[in-house]
Amino acid sequence: MTHPAETTLALMAGGELGVWTRWRVSRHIANCPRCRRRSEAYAASRQRLQLTVSEMPEGVNWERLAAEMKANVRVGLAAGACVGPAEPPLGRPRWQKIVILTPVVVPVVALLLLGVWLGISRPRAGGAAWVDGTLIEATSGGIELRQGDRMLSLRQPGAGAVTYAVNAQGTIGARYVDADTGQVTIHNVYE
Numbered sequence: 435m436t437h438p439a440e441t442t443l444a445l446m447a448g449g450e451l452g453v454w455t456r457w458r459v460s461r462h463i464a465n466c467p468r469c470r471r472r473s474e475a476y477a478a479s480r481q482r483l484q485l486t487v488s489e490m491p492e493g494v495n496w497e498r499l500a501a502e503m504k505a506n507v508r509v510g511l512a513a514g515a516c517v518g519p520a521e522p523p524l525g526r527p528r529w530q531k532i533v534i535l536t537p538v539v540v541p542v543v544a545l546l547l548l549g550v551w552l553g554i555s556r557p558r559a560g561g562a563a564w565v566d567g568t569l570i571e572a573t574s575g576g577i578e579l580r581q582g583d584r585m586l587s588l589r590q591p592g593a594g595a596v597t598y599a600v601n602a603q604g605t606i607g608a609r610y611v612d613a614d615t616g617q618v619t620i621h622n623v624y625e
Contacts, residue, residue, distance in 0.1 A: 437469055438462060447476035570606050570623060572598045577608055577623050588621045 438446075438459050445451050446459045463470045569580045576589040577598075588608070590596055596610040607622040 437466065440472070443469060443473045444476045447473050448480055570604060572596075572600075572606060572608065577606055577621055579623050586623070588623065590619070590621075 442451070442455070442459055443463075446456065446463070451459060463473055568582075569578075571578055571580075576587060578588075579586040590608065590610050596608050599607040599609075603624075605622060605624045607620065609618065609620050611618055
């Protein structure tokens with residue numbers, strides 16, 4: 435069983451609860467002797483206070499008391515101004531800054547790391563081992579590289595004089611001038 439809070443019992447004793455809350459608390463008080471005693475004690479205290487208030491001294495100058503209270507408030511404000519301005523609030527704690535920046539920084543760092551990882555040039559072997567059936571040859575139409583059943587072909591359409599260069603490491607190059615554009619084109623095929 436959950437009991438109402440002390441403040442709720444005090445408000446109930448003063449008749450200051452809303453309709454729904456008053457109904458709920460009154461049902462609880464009817465079944466709980468402990469809460470009923472507390473509520474009755476609050477009601478008795480309220481009645482004593484009302485009797486005390488009715489016995490206020492005669493001739494109290496309420497206007498003068500209000501003016502004195504205002505003056506005391508002004509004196510307090512002036513004293514606070516003499517002390518100096520309040521210290522400016524500190525910035526956010528470091529952990530809050532980290533929490534705020536994490537959704538931005540983590541993806542950027544991940545992209546940078548991915549870019550570096552993908553951009554790492556892997557060292558190539560000095561020359562690929564010769565595989566039986568690997569053939570590089572210069573044909574009348576261009577350069578062909580065959581390895582097993584796969585083939586790569588670079589064609590020189592409309593090329594007049596093609597100059598081929600072959601070396602012992604298994605590379606072949608072709609240089610020619612394109613008859614239509616006059617551009618020099620260079621092909622190098624490495625095995």
